[in-house]
Amino acid sequence: EAEVAQSPRYKITEKSQAVAFWCDPISGHATLYWYRQILGQGPELLVQFQDESVVDDSQLPKDRFSAERLKGVDSTLKIQPAELGDSAMYLCASDRGILSGANVLTFGAGSRLTVL
């Protein structure tokens, strides 16, 4: 079964350090999402890509977060500098990119970030 790959699974860093997460979506999936899930809460969308273009980054804290999907395949989410409040699970998801109707997202296992 096709999967969304994410790395690293776990990351511990000190505040003010830089951290990066990588995601490889299911082959052929045009749309890629990065979500942040704080413990005990539901996922919240940070950024959505359609191929290599950003569709929605309205909830991305752009002063410290950046995301790219240069070739429209895999993607990197970066945080610099990390703050204590960034401790969360960072989830990547992908779908075929159907613009209308239901987007059935497939999620990766996530990258759990702890900022000390």
Added chain:
Amino acid sequence: QKEVEQDPGPLSVPEGAIVSLNCTYSNSAFQYFMWYRQYSRKGPELLMYTYSSGNKEDGRFTAQVDKSSKYISLFIRDSQPSDSATYLCATKAAGNKLTFGGGTRVLVKP
């Protein structure tokens, strides 16, 4: 007020019982309704998807949507310990982003 509200639980039931989960939402434009299951330290996985109002059944799982009340439900029959997880409801309007509830933690005791 959040767009999608969900009781965080935890909801503890004995094995074999029916698990009843609910969400309410505020945006009448939402048309697509999903339930995701999330095991500890894993990503969410899609369980059920429904469009507009009505019921949908898949094995032990039944999803219900009442758009007039803005109320969505998930029922799990003959619950098993392997059903212990967090259940997330999610909804969206056509072309818009998926909005999740906060999740309900379920514990099925043997």
